Amino acid sequence: MNNIEIEELSRVFKALSAKTRVRMVYVLKRHTLCVGALSDRLGISQGAVSQHLRVLREADLVTPERRGYFVHYRLNEEAFAQWKEAVEWFIETDAEKAYSPGRSSGKERKNLSMCDNKSKCQKPDELKTKTSGKCSPEQIKKCHRDGKEHACAKQRRKR
Known part of the structure; x- marks a missing residue:
């Protein structure tokens, strides 16, 4: 797509x-x-x-x-027939295989979780929820005040 x-x-x-x-x-x-x-x-x-x-x-x-x-x-x-096909593609396609702007389809996508083990975040365990293993924007604000100090947020701004 x-x-x-x-x-x-x-x-x-x-x-x-x-x-x-x-x-x-x-x-x-x-x-x-x-x-x-x-x-x-x-x-x-x-x-x-x-x-x-x-x-x-x-x-x-x-x-x-x-x-x-x-x-x-x-x-x-x-x-509507075209959109039905597009919506089915959207629902059924694995996020890791989906189109990523700015990257060729042959390259692997980065892991999209915010506070994984590779993150430079100093407090990843405080941010992760027990159910999803990912951090929410509210948790980032609680831990990093406005979220600007969060490593993932810094990486996005540099691009």
């Missing part, structure tokens, strides 16, 4: 992050409707419907179709 595909997949996730837009998608799976009809079915204003449709259009999830004075919207089934 390349940068463009990741960017587009991110846009789809963002578009579907609002429950009203998810409800719109469900309605548009079965019907091609205008703003007024969507407004009535969803129980929200036409202005709100238009704003949500704009986000869905930008993500290429719905397609407008002019019918006389009205614009009807339908689900872009071709785009």
